[in-house]
Amino acid sequence: MRKDSVIANIADDLGLDIKQLSSRKLRIVSRTAEKYFNVDNGNLYIKDRIDRETMCGTEDLCYLTFDAVVENHLTVFRVRVEIQDINDNPPTFVPDVFTLETIELTSPGTRFALRNAEDPDIGSNSVQSYKLSDNQYFTLSEDRNLDGSTFLELVLEKPLDREKQNIHKLTLTAMDGGKPMRSGTALIRVIVTDANDNFPVFTQSVYKVSVNENTPVNTTIITVNSTDMDEGVNGQVTYSFSKTSGNVHYTGTFRINPVTGDIKINDKLDFELTKNYELSVQAKDGGDLISHCKVLIEVLDENDNAPEMSITSLSSPIPEDSAVGTMIALIEVHDKDSGKNGEVDCKLSEDVPFDLVLSSDNYYRIVTATTMDREKVASYDIIILATDRGSPPLSSWRTITLEILDVNDNPPLFIRNTYVSYVPENNLPGSSIYTIQASDPDTGDNAKIYYSMAISDTEDQPATSYLSINLKTGVIYAQRSFDYEQHKEFHIQINARDNGSPSLTSNTTLLIHIVDQNDNAPKILYPSPDSGGLAAFEMVPLDSEEGSLITKVVAIDPDSGHNAWLSYHFLHLSEPSYFAITPHTGEIRTSRVFQEKDVLNHKIVVMVKDNGHPSLSSTVTLNLLIANNFQQVVPRFTEQVTEENPQSNLQLYLIIALGLISLLFIITVLLVVISKCKKSEPVPMFSNLSSSLYPQVDPRILSQYESGTMTFPYSYNVCVGFDPSESDFSYMKPNQDVPVENLIDADYSGLGNGNGKEALPAPDALQFLIFTSERRCLT
Structure with missing residues (x-):
């Protein structure tokens, strides 16, 4: 068939939908068939000319087998195409000239073996008949061998006469059965000789043998034998391979011993290349008489090829x-x-x-x-x-x-659920304080991790003003300096997100503790240092015993731990020392019994220092007045004041006098009111609290102090006025005739006439402020 001829529609034969062929990718897979066929749109086409004789030789059936593969929804079909023979080869004789020698005494009926014509076609297309050209001496005889082949012989019909004709030329014609019929011819030359009138005769016209493909070289596989009735040189037979179209390819594979007729392997056999061999052997006697036989060799397969x-x-x-x-x-x-x-x-x-x-x-x-x-x-x-x-x-x-x-199927992973970091306060802004890392077992972009953080805002600043995180490295930076007294810790949620699609996330918690540094000096609550540079005054009874508690310095430190451990010490203490201070509590006690001749006014400086490194301190100045009553205070105090410069100490003098008189008056009224406190209704604690004894204390400071390492300061009983609006203030003229002793020794229940408007004598340098109001007692 010509190239591009359509053999069949393979899609219909396989039951495939032709509309789905392109998507399902129908194709041919074969080592040999791809050379001859191709598939297009379901049709099987001839790709190149097919020569059956080249592919299959003389086999009765010839097939080309290949696999039709459909890739999508993979299916493989076995396809077998039968190659049918046509009469495209004429019969041929090899060689096309036969030379026969015979003695002139050859008797009629003698037969001369002839070589058959060869036709690669099979069946009716192969050689079907022979015809000999017209002559008076010879006829053609056709017999069938056991293998079905034709045994062709030239038969002598009448005696030969060399003297009349020594060479006879005959034409042998072979015809096949094809339509149209094809034929081939050969020339037969019969040479008439004298004497040798017997041909060698083989014991078998056809020899058959089977041999394994791995049989070693030089192995004898079969021996042919022929006899010649002649004697002498005419009876000596030599063997050789006849040159035929088949023998041309095999002469290198086998060799024959010319004397013994042994056929040996000359080259390695390969079943995969050639399965069968057909050898033509001739026997020639000394008188050049030749006879022929066939040797059929079948090669048996051995397992010599790995898959x-x-x-x-x-x-x-x-x-x-x-x-x-x-x-x-x-x-x-x-x-x-x-x-x-x-x-x-x-x-x-x-x-x-x-x-x-x-x-x-x-x-x-x-x-x-x-x-x-x-x-x-x-x-x-x-x-x-x-x-x-x-x-x-x-x-x-x-x-x-x-x-x-890789597929993004793993979120970033933190080693721990919670991380803890300790950062000292007063750190440098912009410094790194912690590095947090997550791992992702994925690869490529799926393993690239980006970090972010989320923290709650503080009271005064947004959280982002304190901390920041590097998006790629997970390094956390301090945006500003930390203050332990403002923020003791930060709770941060760290989020890790990979770069996959879709991205996966995980989180962990970072707890940052701010470590306290000794950056706050102790703060003195009592006596209040905010008195405009003036020292606080305390009255010490003259008859105080040794070790009596006079007052207590109260201080706190906003720091914590060792930095908030406070100790109290005297500075600039006068000699001899009348007082002692407890280092751990700040209590000031008498260190000896006082005498009348002792100095009335003592100025001491108390230093409060913490336990930090380096240590920080604060100081406060106290003026201690030694007297049992105000009558003892005024003369001595006046003497001391007059000795000083009145211009420079006038303001201090007035403030001291005012404080002492107010303190004495409150103590006096306190005794009077105590008896009435039991009948009074409870008043809310510290409502409209006003006292000149103790300064107002920031509640935040007290709350910090309560959470620290020191105990809460000692409590004292204080009598104060709860309604300042009811107070009356008046200045008395210095020339009124009320003796001072009446003020000191007045009845506690009424303090004189109780309206506070009677004249009281006072030193020329003092004006006394009389404070009258309804009083209540608060502990």
């Missing part, structure tokens, strides 16, 4: 989330041997999550058997082992490397 594998389709890499049953590769297996030697079994190496599925006689699919996890195994080396069924079996193997493509 061969080829990968026709491979999908690598595959995503790790590929479904079970995903096809990885399509493997073609082929063995050149035949029979059991050519039957192949395949299997995969152990410990791989794949299955080998047989698709057709020669094709296997490798599919996934379980789900993949790239984080556990990033690639697989799949070893396919093919073993034939020969004896002994031969094997071959092929390795396929399959890469697993």
